[in-house]
Amino acid sequence: MLQVHSIETLGTNDGPGIRMVVFMQGCNFRCLYCHNPDTRPTKGGKEMSSEDILELLEKQRPYFKNTGGLTISGGEALLQRKALIDLFTKAKKAGFNTTLDSNGSILDEDAKKLLEVTDLVLLDVKHIDPVWHMTVTKASNETTLQFAKYLEEKGIPMWLRYVLVPGYTNQKEFLEKWGAHFQNYKNIKRVEILPFHTFGFYKYKELGIENPLEDCPVPTKEEVQEAVDIFKKYFKSVYVR
Amino acid sequence: MTLGKHIASSPSATLRTPRNDNLINQTNEWYNSYMGKAFKTGEWEKVVDIRDFLYHNLSPFDKGPGFLTGPSEKTQKLWDHCKTLLKKEAEKGGVLDIDTKTISTVISHKPGYIKKDLEIIVGLQTDEPLKRAIKPFGGIRVVEQACQDYGYTLSPEVKEIFIKYRKSHNDGIFDAYTNEMRAYRSSGVITGLPDNYARGRIIGDYRRVALYGIDRLVEEKQKDFDQKLGAMTDETIREREEISDQIEALHLIKEMAASYGFDISKPAQDAKEAIQWTYFAYLAALKEQDGAAISLGNVSGFFDVYIERDLAEGKLTEEKAQELVDQFIIKLRMTRQLRMKEYDQIYAGDPTWLTEALGGMFLDGRHKVTKTTYRFLQSLYNLGPAPEPNLTVLWSESLPEHFKKFCAQVSIDTSSIQYENDDLMRPISDCDDYGIACCVSQQKSGSQMQFFGARCNLAKALLLALNEGKDEKSGIQLVEGIKRLDKEPLDFNQVMAEFKKTLAQVVKTYVNSMNVIHYMHDKYYYERVQMALLDTDLDRLMAFGIAGLSVVADSSSAIKYAKVTPLRDQNGITEDFKIEGDFPKFGNDDDQVDSIAKELVDAFNAELRKHHIYRNATPTLSILTITSNVMYGKKTGATPDGRKAGEPFAPGANPMHGRDTRGAIASLNSVTKLDYKNARDGISNTFSIVPRALGGTKEEQVENLVNLLDGYFAKKAHHLNVNVLNKDTLLRAMAHPEEYPQLTIRVSGYAVNFVKLSREHQQEVLARTFFESIK
Secondary structure (H helix, E strand, O other): OEEEEEEEEEEOOOOOOOEEEEEEOOOOOOOOOOOOHHHOOOOOOEEEOHHHHHHHHHHHHHHHOOOOEEEEEOOOHHHHHHHHHHHHHHHHHOOOEEEEEEOOOOOOHHHHHHHHOOOEEEEEOOOOOHHHHHHHHOOOOHHHHHHHHHHHHHOOOEEEEEEEOOOOOOOHHHHHHHHHHHOOOOOEEEEEEEEOOOOOHHHHHHHOOOOOOOOOOOOOHHHHHHHHHHHHOOOOOEEEO | OOHHHHHHHOOOOOOOOOOOHHHHHHHHHHHHHHOOOOOOOOHHHOOOOHHHHHHHHOOOOOOOHHHOOOOOHHHHHHHHHHHHHHHHHHHOOOOOEEEEEEEOOOOOOOOOOOOHHHOOOOOOOOOOOOEEEEOOOOOHHHHHHHHHHOOOOOOHHHHHHHHHHOOOHHHHHHHHOOHHHHHHHHHOOEEOOOOOOOOOOOOOOOHHHHHHHHHHHHHHHHHHHHHOOOOOOHHHHHHHHHHHHHHHHHHHHHHHHHHOOOOOOOOOOOHHHHHHHHHHHHHHHHHHOOOOOOOOEOOHHHHHHHHHHHHHOOOOOHHHHHHHHHHHHHHHHOOOOOOOHHHHHOOOOOOOOOEEEEEOEOOOOOEOOOHHHHHHHHHHHHOOOOOOOEEEEEEOOOOOHHHHHHHHHHHHHHOOOEEEEHHHHHHHHOOOOEEEEOOOEEEEOOOEEEEEOOEEEHHHHHHHHHOOOEOOOOOOEOOOOOOOOOOOOOOHHHHHHHHHHHHHHHHHHHHHHHHHHHHHHHHHOOOHHHHHOOOOOOEEEEEEEEEOHHHHHHHHHHHHHOEEEEEEOOOOOEEEEEEEOOOOOOOOOOHHHHHHHHHHHHHHHHHHOOOOOHHHOEEEEEEOOOOOHHHHHHOOOOOOOOOOOOOOOOOOOOOOOOOOOOOHHHHHHHHHOOOHHHOOOEEOOEEEEOHHHHOOOHHHHHHHHHHHHHHHHHOOOOEEEEEEOOHHHHHHHHHOHHHOOOOEEEOOOOEEEHHHOOHHHHHHHHHOOEEOOOO
């Protein structure tokens, strides 16, 4: 069974085309800028079977056309990798595109099995510097980088994503380093910059937890453009979300 | 017979028998003598058949919008001048001027111009732009009130005529209404009926005047007249009188055109004339009638045939072609009807429903998108967004991708257009030349008309069932024989049994009222202009409607899946409901409740078919509220779904505000489950989404909207209004209306200038679900 936090039926920001996005319950990172803090606890959410999800997918099939499909997001999807193998296997068999939106923090046998039935990975590499990564997410980026490497070796298409937070992730030298690190990966289909936003702030209030970035400004247009310009040196297609 | 064979055997979808062989030669000769270079020949030369003309002459255009041009200097200057007039109109409280003395007919007013030297297409409803005319044949009191509402006094002479000498449509109806009909009407169970205003909705085939010229049309009608012989039954006498009226109307259109300096007795020779002739015909209808909705039909493809020919012959450039279209659109945007302020409650924002259907497919699989289809949409850029004309794209999965993307782009940029499913309507009606009457209702061009009938308040009907047939507001007994429901909490099966009985009675009264209304409208306010431009032997529809579908579906679901206990006043009438537990709500793609909504529609439609209908019309049903969902809500007590007394309903077939919580597609999917076959007058759904939720880049937004429309219509949905807006924009417009004169928003089968809505309607629009992304 899957522990599902919520489902967006018209997902347009997590993969190509129109997607049914299933947000999974539970996360192993504690990103300062998290905009879905309610998905963090591993307990809670709604129990759903692969069949439940497939039934919902079937209802949306005509909207997917040739581009859309299923995206599993989070929380952190990999925490439920075992159950996801079953879901993705069945979804793929039924003709749905399978996309995994992940922080890439787990790369065990089950994760690898899951990747065998994954059409696209949206991989968040939240910082290239290990120390900063620890500051921003309270976790190491070592496995994430291995995960990316593994995807490249297996030729699994990926979109790299980067949340741009002033003062935390917009240091020029690290943006350059991030770009240089992935420059020669052949499986990167696009790079997306996600400017930090405040839409999730209300959730902190509702949950009664401290919002560490309460006073953090959103990046200015210039700051976003600066990041775009740097990434464009390394990648062909750079998008801003 | 399969569809393919049908096409192969005849190019015409509507088979018509030529009258005689001599006529064929005569007409060829006749036609060629007037046309420079003749069009491709076809059945259309022998009989009046625009569809056949288009079938042979339309040039489907596969490429993108790259060829389009901006507004010409003349157009820009003219529109700037119009904007000044529109501003004055707004400053004067919504009406610039009224001619209180002249009863409007086709030829009642001398020619009017906006700025003569800048106008390429001419003709106004009165002698001045935005000056409204009086049309008292629908009802003199309404006209008098409308004048008064805007600080004018109706001419005493006109009033005297209609009090002393000439009966109106409204008088006739109230002479025949039964007490029961009156009681239903005042309670609001059946409401918005066209009994004190004109019915509208009839779409003349205005293109006929351009293709055939008035003289030929008169000739054809004369032939029809000569065939209406034999025993003089009521019907034959009426038909003979009606055809005579139609012929008279044709002569008047010619006279009106002549006053502008045009001889329209013969066919139009070029694009400019084709547009001008068509507009004169339409203008004639607008001069005589003030029905709620007087749609245009589908003229863009027809214009395109002439424009293509002129372009090929070097008589026209793209700039000039666009100028013709823009100037025609300006005329449509300046159309006005005189309405009482009260009318705003059901039809908010001063709408005229000049609905123009664009695109669609031929039955043989070719699409009907032309360059002029693009040009019509381009007017929204050249002149800025606007609610009128009510541009309606007939969507098919097979439309060219370029065109689909352009439509999506226009929606994202202007929120001004709506979509209807041609892949659904075309095969069911076996028709590929049709217009949209009012908001969403299919009407075959030239061969069909409808008797419009507003709607039944379904939520109020449910409350009748819960209150032994008594109106929950007044306590008046409307329906007899309804059992007391004293089981607590309410028992679903018991409630449904009483509701069914109630509906049977309500529908009976509804149909009877409609029969009275349309008998009188034919008698006292016959649409001679529109009818002159339709086939003499017509297919007639009678269009019924329901409001509050999602309220009743959710209420039924609450009774079935939660515990609902009525809280009754001392007379035993429900005041409110105690709801314990959760229940499935319409708009979340949940079959448990969606099936209830579907069954309600099916049952209501089945009930309609049990009754005699005036002139043997076929009953149809719409799920459409226009903007009356606010007023209906006001007149309706608390309902078992938790909606409080007086709160608005959702518009049309929409899920209730904010209850569709599983995202846009789940919401759309619920509506797709309603069966169009049982709601042939249309199922209206208004969809609002913030731009960001459609995608990260403009390109993605366009692509996603195309896929959304394809997906929605593949699931056999009928209609979708698309708004792509941020709520902030609306809030800013409420605070600073003067800065947003052209801000357009789709409300329910039509669009309005947002700032023209009352505060109440604006708030209702804001309360609607605006889909945002969760993440």
